Amino acid sequence: MAEAQLHVRIQEGFQQEVEEEKLLDCMRCGFCLPACPTYLHSNFDETQSPRGRIALMKAVRDGMIPFDDSIEESLDLCLGCRACEPACPAGVEYGSLLESARNVIQREKKQSMTEKVARHGAFKHLFKNQRTMERTTGLIRFYQKSGIQALTRKTGVLSLLPSIMKDMEAILPIIDKSKIKKGHTYESTKKTTKVAFFTGCMMDTIFSQTNQSTVKLLQQLGCDVWVPENQVCCGALQGHSGELDMARENAIQNIEAFLAQDVDYIVNNAGGCGAFLSEYDHLLKDHPALLEKAKAFSEKTIDISTLIEKLGITGRSLKLKNGRQAVITYQDSCHLRNVNRVVDEPREIMQSIDGATYVELPTANQCCGSAGIYNLIHTEMSMRILDSKMEDVKATEAQFLLTSNPGCLLQMKLGIEKAGVSDHMEAMHLVDFLAEYVEVE
Amino acid sequence: MLSPAIIQEFEQLCGKENVQHSSATKLAYSYDATANFQALPDLVVSPRNTEEVSGIVKLCQKHEIPIVPRGSGTNLAAGTTPTKGGVVLLFRHMNHILELDEENLTVTVQPGVITDELHAFVEDKGLFYPPDPSSGKISTLGGNISENSGGLRGLKYGVTKDYVLALEVVLPNGEVIRTGGKLAKDVAGYDLTSLMVGSEGTLGIVTEATLKLVPKPNHNQTLLAVFDSLEKAAETVSAIIAAKIIPATLEFMDQGTIQVVEGYKQIGLPLDAEAILLIEQDGPEEIVASDMATVLTICEEYGAREISKAKNEQEAEDLRRARKDALSCLAQLTPTTMLEDATVPRSEIAPMVREIIRIAEKYDVRIHTFGHAGDGNLHPTAVTDARNEEEMKRVEDAFAEIFETAVNMGGTITGEHGVGEMKSSYLEWKVGPSGLAIMQSIKQAIDPNNMMNPGKMFAKSTRKRVVVHNG
Numbered sequence: 029m030a031e032a033q034l035h036v037r038i039q040e041g042f043q044q045e046v047e048e049e050k051l052l053d054c055m056r057c058g059f060c061l062p063a064c065p066t067y068l069h070s071n072f073d074e075t076q077s078p079r080g081r082i083a084l085m086k087a088v089r090d091g092m093i094p095f096d097d098s099i100e101e102s103l104d105l106c107l108g109c110r111a112c113e114p115a116c117p118a119g120v121e122y123g124s125l126l127e128s129a130r131n132v133i134q135r136e137k138k139q140s141m142t143e144k145v146a147r148h149g150a151f152k153h154l155f156k157n158q159r160t161m162e163r164t165t166g167l168i169r170f171y172q173k174s175g176i177q178a179l180t181r182k183t184g185v186l187s188l189l190p191s192i193m194k195d196m197e198a199i200l201p202i203i204d205k206s207k208i209k210k211g212h213t214y215e216s217t218k219k220t221t222k223v224a225f226f227t228g229c230m231m232d233t234i235f236s237q238t239n240q241s242t243v244k245l246l247q248q249l250g251c252d253v254w255v256p257e258n259q260v261c262c263g264a265l266q267g268h269s270g271e272l273d274m275a276r277e278n279a280i281q282n283i284e285a286f287l288a289q290d291v292d293y294i295v296n297n298a299g300g301c302g303a304f305l306s307e308y309d310h311l312l313k314d315h316p317a318l319l320e321k322a323k324a325f326s327e328k329t330i331d332i333s334t335l336i337e338k339l340g341i342t343g344r345s346l347k348l349k350n351g352r353q354a355v356i357t358y359q360d361s362c363h364l365r366n367v368n369r370v371v372d373e374p375r376e377i378m379q380s381i382d383g384a385t386y387v388e389l390p391t392a393n394q395c396c397g398s399a400g401i402y403n404l405i406h407t408e409m410s411m412r413i414l415d416s417k418m419e420d421v422k423a424t425e426a427q428f429l430l431t432s433n434p435g436c437l438l439q440m441k442l443g444i445e446k447a448g449v450s451d452h453m454e455a456m457h458l459v460d461f462l463a464e465y466v467e468v469e
Numbered sequence: 470m471l472s473p474a475i476i477q478e479f480e481q482l483c484g485k486e487n488v489q490h491s492s493a494t495k496l497a498y499s500y501d502a503t504a505n506f507q508a509l510p511d512l513v514v515s516p517r518n519t520e521e522v523s524g525i526v527k528l529c530q531k532h533e534i535p536i537v538p539r540g541s542g543t544n545l546a547a548g549t550t551p552t553k554g555g556v557v558l559l560f561r562h563m564n565h566i567l568e569l570d571e572e573n574l575t576v577t578v579q580p581g582v583i584t585d586e587l588h589a590f591v592e593d594k595g596l597f598y599p600p601d602p603s604s605g606k607i608s609t610l611g612g613n614i615s616e617n618s619g620g621l622r623g624l625k626y627g628v629t630k631d632y633v634l635a636l637e638v639v640l641p642n643g644e645v646i647r648t649g650g651k652l653a654k655d656v657a658g659y660d661l662t663s664l665m666v667g668s669e670g671t672l673g674i675v676t677e678a679t680l681k682l683v684p685k686p687n688h689n690q691t692l693l694a695v696f697d698s699l700e701k702a703a704e705t706v707s708a709i710i711a712a713k714i715i716p717a718t719l720e721f722m723d724q725g726t727i728q729v730v731e732g733y734k735q736i737g738l739p740l741d742a743e744a745i746l747l748i749e750q751d752g753p754e755e756i757v758a759s760d761m762a763t764v765l766t767i768c769e770e771y772g773a774r775e776i777s778k779a780k781n782e783q784e785a786e787d788l789r790r791a792r793k794d795a796l797s798c799l800a801q802l803t804p805t806t807m808l809e810d811a812t813v814p815r816s817e818i819a820p821m822v823r824e825i826i827r828i829a830e831k832y833d834v835r836i837h838t839f840g841h842a843g844d845g846n847l848h849p850t851a852v853t854d855a856r857n858e859e860e861m862k863r864v865e866d867a868f869a870e871i872f873e874t875a876v877n878m879g880g881t882i883t884g885e886h887g888v889g890e891m892k893s894s895y896l897e898w899k900v901g902p903s904g905l906a907i908m909q910s911i912k913q914a915i916d917p918n919n920m921m922n923p924g925k926m927f928a929k930s931t932r933k934r935v936v937v938h939n940g
Contacts, residue, residue, distance in 0.1 A: 052804035056502045057797045058543045061607045062583075072561040072581075073497075074542065075489070080497035087496050093509075098491035117733055117797030 034136060035094040041132030042089040046125060051086045053120045063115035065395045066105055069412050075102050078112035078122055085129050103129055105409060107402055108268045109362035109395035127267060134270030199441040206236040211257035214243050218250035224286050225253050226296040229261045230434040241463035242297045242332055248468060249339040258285040264304035265400045279308045280318060283325045297332040297459055299361025299433035303368055305329045331364055332459055333374040333432060342376055345469040348383030357389045357426035359396055359440055361433035374432060374458055381466055387424040391417060398439035414439060418447040429455045471511045475532055479514055482524045487515040498557045503891055504805045505855050506547035510557040517562045519637060519645060519676040527643040529556055535923050538670040540612025543604040545808055546889025548616060548669050553923045560611055566590055573651045575634060577679045580611025597685040599626035603793035611675050617667030619885030621718045624843035630666045637677035638665055641916040651679060669887050670922040672915050686751035690761045691785035694746045694768040695739050695775040702744035703819030705771040706842045710815060712767060714760050718749035719843025720792045726839040729798040734791050747788055795839045796850060805855040808848055809868055811875040812884030815845040824874045825849045832867040846884035872898060873934060893928035
């Protein structure tokens with residue numbers, strides 16, 4: 029009986045929140061199929077494809093089939109990489125459909141225990157509050173140094189996540205306390221542009237070095253970099269997992285924090301965050317009082333590679349330090365590519381570095397399997413995707429594998445470790461690579 | 470619903486992981502790319518080899534279960550929709566290129582190979598497999614063979630049937646036959662290869678195919694001609710053919726199509742043009758150059774307002790892709806897109822385009838037309854809303870009149886999409902009562918229990934002809 033009520037509640041939820049017009053945009057041509065990593069890595073199972081998932085949402089909404097576990101699994105196993113969107117000539121807004129459907133399911137369905145604990149740990153504690161994130165990463169660091177597994181088991185941070193976490197902790201960078209001060213403006217000598225810097229929660233803790241490199245690079249290119257004090261996590265991880273209300277709270281706080289000063293751009297160095305920031309207007313579409321501000325915020329959002337390209341970095345002399353020669357390749361951040369459609373800018377920057385030979389990774393446009401916390405929840409599919417990705421990476425014979433998003437970066441580091449090529453290949457954020465290895469005149 | 474005992478028999482045969490019946494999977498295989506057709510299968514089975522296909526067919530015979538072979542589900546005539554339930558048969562394990570024979574210029578493939586993957590594979594070796602349906606980046610060769618798919622290069626190179634030399638087919642009784650061979654000439658008995666190609670899964674299941682290859686043309690040139698009137702564009706098509714030039718591609722898009730395609734692609738198509746022609750020639754460099762010079766002159770003579778040559782392969786590919794995405798782009802306009810492929814002799818292109826416009830006005834429906842102008846294969850596409858029954862009725866009536874008009878001009882109800890279930894009630898219009906009867910008796914002889922893709926090709930009754938008022 030309880031089960032029957034659940035599927036009815038979910039159908040009603042779909043009817044109210046999953047827009048029929050958007051579902052009908054899909055005319056089932058199937059052109060999205062070859063772009064979908066879960067379709068390809070499930071050996072062409074339509075159940076694990078965008079066309080299949082849209083049909084499932086529609087069938088549940090129309091009452092053609094009742095919601096059940098198999099449908100939930102299909103929607104759950106989606107990476108949310110949105111590679112289907114640029115592939116879709118009919119312009120289906122898949123990401124928005126998926127988000128609404130997951131929101132309904134999340135709300136209506138009593139979460140299973142493991143998932144509940146994982147989400148609780150990840151969202152409520154890790155991402156909601158910057159200080160918790162800092163403490164947690166500090167713990168991971170302590171775990172790394174001491175090797176006392178029992179401690180982390182007790183704190184419940186790592187042990188409730190699958191075995192991948194053990195692999196993960198091996199590749200986590202040395203975590204330093206962030207040196208980027210909130211509320212501060214880092215001034216440049218030229219002062220041609222004023223930007224507000226979105227620090228991101230992972231970038232601000234696990235990859236704090238990248239943030240320092242970012243600020244320095246922007247200063248060098250003539251930007252005054254203001255770091256708004258009350259900024260919080262962008263809300264992407266919550267939003268993609270069906271916790272839209274939590275995501276909205278974060279969005280509202282960020283909009284207030286960033287619009288407090290008049291800036292030319294709101295810059296970020298994490299593709300996943302950037303995409304979500306640029307869609308705040310969509311997230312807050314039912315909040316008329318905030319919509320104008322959300323639009324202003326989203327319009328100013330820009331990713332670091334696009335901004336430094338605009339600021340003329342490729343017109344300067346870029347060369348590898350100490351006359352070094354190296355092969356570099358690049359793994360796209362799915363959301364930077366598929367949502368913000370930033371494809372050429374990072375490549376143009378990499379191609380203009382003297383001494384560096386840029387080799388295109390043939391599957392750069394396909395998700396690496398990181399996908400927020402996907403690799404922690406759907407480890408098997410994630411590792412299948414990663415292993416196949418690493419075969420392509422190895423074929424490029426690159427010494428540096430660059431990315432534009434912290435999740436991708438961690439996954440690439442894990443991939444390099446798993447593939448046993450860490451002695452001659454390093455994964456880095458594009459900005460760190462520029463800071464560490466490239467002379468910018 | 471199949472009993473657990475029957476499902477178990479399939480599992481023993483193909484492995485548990487290859488027999489799916491969750492509600493999500495059944496739903497995911499309940500449709501193809503045809504609007505308004507959907508039905509759940511009972512079981513989705515993915516055999517690993519021909520023996521398993523044969524075993525599945527025998528099991529289905531034993532338990533009287535319909536079989537629907539399915540490639541990637543891009544069919545546009547409901548040919549792969551399991552409208553009578555049963556087993557949907559997938560070829561996701563049988564997707565290997567088995568042999569490239571460079572001495573005989575053939576390639577042997579399993580049915581699940583993706584069309585564009587074969588293109589890339591053979592072109593890498595300096596060879597060419599011409600059939601290129603617009604869905605090629607996801608369609609399978611098994612699907613192409615069963616539907617006798619066409620594509621943009623049909624005018625010069627022909628369609629799938631012109632490249633199928635040999636087949637391995639599992640018959641409805643479970644027996645496996647091999648037809649044809651790596652032979653340019655073969656007149657031993659009835660041409661069963663030809664019978665199977667385009668039989669839409671109603672006569673048997675293709676499990677292996679040997680395809681003919683040709684040397685890859687070493688040069689090509691693409692141009693785009695812009696016209697202020699549909700008629701001028703259509704007349705240009707006829708004039709090019711009359712000048713004894715057969716372009717590799719001669720494609721047409723009307724204004725509505727241009728506008729949505731440009732909205733999605735942003736490659737600089739002229740939004741105010743009434744029609745554009747995409748013309749491509751391939752072959753040895755001198756011939757391509759002289760053909761294209763003639764084409765250019767003809768376009769000018771017939772009033773093209775603007776002619777631009779693709780500067781490089783990327784620009785040419787953008788233009789081809791724009792045309793191939795036309796249908797899906799049109800889907801942006803309204804909730805439902807109904808695409809047809811009425812085809813006329815190429816000399817009738819201009820009158821046919823005019824008739825389509827007249828018919829659309831008569832029934833007050835929005836129809837945009839694009840298609841393979843060079844071979845007379847047009848794609849009038851109605852943009853509508855399946856939820857509006859009254860409008861859907863008018864769309865149906867308009868298409869009926871378009872089919873009737875095409876047949877009267879010596880054309881056909883379908884050039885390349887197949888009859889499927891959608892056009893089954895029109896088949897008799899094209900082939901006549903005796904033609905239909907002989908087709909039905911072939912079906913009856915090979916598949917007496919009607920378990921191979923039932924409900925497709927043959928309708929319970931033929932649609933009443935409309936009375937066409939010309940002029």
